[in-house]
Amino acid sequence: MAERIYCGLDLGGTCIKAGVVRAADRKLLSSVSVETCRQRGPNFVIGRLIEAAGLAVAEAGLQMERVAGIGVGTPGPLSHRRGVVFQTSNLPGWVCEPVVERIREGTGRPATLENDGNAAAWGEFWAGAGSDVDSLAVLTLGTGIGAGIILQGRLIRGGRENGGELGHMIVQAGGRPCTCGQRGCLETYASAHKLALRFAEALSAGETSSVAVAGDEEITSVQIAEAARAGDPLASRIWDEACYYLAIGCVNITRICNPDRILLGGGLINAGKQLLLKPVREKFALEDWRLACPEQPLAPDIRFASLNTEAGLIGAAGAVELAIEEGLIHV
Amino acid sequence: MAERIYCGLDLGGTCIKAGVVRAADRKLLSSVSVETCRQRGPNFVIGRLIEAAGLAVAEAGLQMERVAGIGVGTPGPLSHRRGVVFQTSNLPGWVCEPVVERIREGTGRPATLENDGNAAAWGEFWAGAGSDVDSLAVLTLGTGIGAGIILQGRLIRGGRENGGELGHMIVQAGGRPCTCGQRGCLETYASAHKLALRFAEALSAGETSSVAVAGDEEITSVQIAEAARAGDPLASRIWDEACYYLAIGCVNITRICNPDRILLGGGLINAGKQLLLKPVREKFALEDWRLACPEQPLAPDIRFASLNTEAGLIGAAGAVELAIEEGLIHV
Numbered sequence A, B: 001m002a003e004r005i006y007c008g009l010d011l012g013g014t015c016i017k018a019g020v021v022r023a024a025d026r027k028l029l030s031s032v033s034v035e036t037c038r039q040r041g042p043n044f045v046i047g048r049l050i051e052a053a054g055l056a057v058a059e060a061g062l063q064m065e066r067v068a069g070i071g072v073g074t075p076g077p078l079s080h081r082r083g084v085v086f087q088t089s090n091l092p093g094w095v096c097e098p099v100v101e102r103i104r105e106g107t108g109r110p111a112t113l114e115n116d117g118n119a120a121a122w123g124e125f126w127a128g129a130g131s132d133v134d135s136l137a138v139l140t141l142g143t144g145i146g147a148g149i150i151l152q153g154r155l156i157r158g159g160r161e162n163g164g165e166l167g168h169m170i171v172q173a174g175g176r177p178c179t180c181g182q183r184g185c186l187e188t189y190a191s192a193h194k195l196a197l198r199f200a201e202a203l204s205a206g207e208t209s210s211v212a213v214a215g216d217e218e219i220t221s222v223q224i225a226e227a228a229r230a231g232d233p234l235a236s237r238i239w240d241e242a243c244y245y246l247a248i249g250c251v252n253i254t255r256i257c258n259p260d261r262i263l264l265g266g267g268l269i270n271a272g273k274q275l276l277l278k279p280v281r282e283k284f285a286l287e288d289w290r291l292a293c294p295e296q297p298l299a300p301d302i303r304f305a306s307l308n309t310e311a312g313l314i315g316a317a318g319a320v321e322l323a324i325e326e327g328l329i330h331v
Helices: A038-059 A099-107 A115-129 A184-188 A193-206 A219-227 A233-256 A267-271 A272-284 A308-326 B038-059 B099-107 B116-127 B186-190 B192-204 B221-227 B233-256 B269-271 B272-288 B308-325
Strands: A005-011 A013-024 A027-035 A065-072 A111-115 A136-141 A145-151 A263-267 A301-304 B005-011 B015-022 B027-035 B067-074 B113-115 B138-142 B145-151 B261-265 B303-304
Touching: A005 A038, A005 A115, A005 A308, A005 B027, A027 A038, A038 A065, A038 A219, A065 A099, A065 A115, A065 A308, A099 A111, A099 A263, A111 A115, A111 A308, A115 A136, A115 A184, A115 A263, A115 A301, A115 A308, A115 B015, A115 B272, A136 A267, A136 B099, A145 A184, A184 A193, A184 A233, A184 B233, A193 A219, A193 A233, A193 A267, A219 A233, A219 A267, A219 A272, A233 A272, A263 A267, A263 A272, A267 A272, A272 A301, A301 B186, A301 B272, A308 B027, B005 B308, B015 B038, B015 B308, B027 B038, B027 B308, B038 B067, B038 B099, B067 B099, B067 B116, B067 B308, B099 B113, B099 B269, B113 B116, B113 B308, B116 B138, B116 B145, B138 B233, B138 B269, B145 B186, B186 B192, B186 B233, B192 B221, B192 B233, B221 B233, B221 B272, B233 B261, B233 B272, B261 B269, B261 B272, B269 B272, B272 B303
Parallel strands: A005 A065, A065 A111, A136 A263, A263 A301, B005 B067, B067 B113, B138 B261, B261 B303
Antiparallel strands: A005 A013, A013 A027, A136 A145, B005 B015, B015 B027, B138 B145
16 A cells, blocks of 8 residues: 655745645655745635645655645634635635635645644644644744644644634733734734834834844844843843743643643744743743642643744644544545 | 433532432432531541432432432542542642542442533533533633533543633733732632622722621622622722623633633622623623634624532533543443
């Protein structure tokens, strides 16, 4: 019997990542990236997804017929069960797009759809830093905060398929406005992008920092991390606050999901363990909720994710396996 | 074949409730209550649980042998799988008590253990205001806030069996200190007891209210509800804030669990729909996160629970069915 092959697609606002994964050892055989061209609307973008799948399969030296299924991670809200993306805030014009059907028609292969945060979490569980535990929560700290929850080996999509949005958990009622319409979401304090935004706002409001900004250039979380490391007071304060809110997020995840492990992924973790992971762990430990029972420690360990920018596409590929188990894809 | 009978026990700090439920129609056949006598320690209290089970079975006109299993809801942290209560903040002296084993020995019947918040939620799902949906979250607003989550018909205990603690979700980082050691837990703003505590603190701090307190008498949430209804400014403010935080809690539940329905139960709901449910719903709707897709509304409906003070014991009885399905109890 030929070995089973999955294709994974990760649809972002800027680019589409695609790859082919061998089921047996969960090894990534190819990885390509194409521009999303989101301004050209859903039909065009779905065409790009189909194209990217073809490129990834070719890059792996395979034919499309060899692929057992194609998994797609996209922003939500969406229906995994129906394969439809309802709409997404960063892709203009998307209204109830039947992504799974279109990809199946365009490639001739069965397809399945997952929220991008769920796909990245599933990737870490299936083939990354969560593959040795049963229960896992993942926060992907990028433009926003993507998230996913796995309990007893099962991906928790929520009752109406759009749960798991830990980045939009309100941790500071009445706090900073979020792009989602709420206030005080974890994301507004601790995503890479919004941390940088917050820093820029502080500068605009007259606070001073050693971070030099040339003209219209955008400040990045990397610059803020460097400045915080060098002791810049404003950068340190905002960085520290991001770590604090991440720790609060980890407390809530522990209270609600009680996983074995919490993984932090996404661009922000390039700041490194000393600057990010250590303070998050320390602040988490300060929240003195751990009722002692030496036999069964209730607190998760908090670590960095390991699949970097490929978590989403690997997880989307791995989601084909879920769809097979659920009877959504027949092989 | 004789009809299947379950016994349910609900262990509270003040009293133990016990009842017998007929599996076929989930009807409560008997309900008794005995004092917990918690100061006498775990052995005594577990003896009281056994006694209460006997009383409930006798009250239903049955013999203990007729009971398929006994479900016990207790405070946590605990292990459902192992049948052990690790410790509980309101029962002195409890350290890794093998409750299930002791009850089995004391009654001759198999037993199962659930967190009391989970038991109450399961009761509403199994036999109450959540019996017509697939996914449900329940907040029981009493001394603290007990909670439970059911997704796709499955009770979500969390990775290490102590999740579902929505009352200890931090909604106001750095906010009011909670008895659990954290700050800003939902419970500190919206449980019946802590709302009253908050009101008493405001009075002590010199704020004035029409609520008259005689001597050392404790103010109750019922009095505050009455005063809020009559327009007392302090009572109205604190009541309104409780509703606000409950709405924030419902937003987070929606984001994380995305259930079909959220139920509010416990003593606080005696305040009535107009004073409690209506403002919670209104404030929830203000959090404008609902991305529109007419085909699939993502927001849950928010309602009152229906089993009142019997949710916990009915749910504990219903949990016997779960334990049978899980192979923990053999019939």
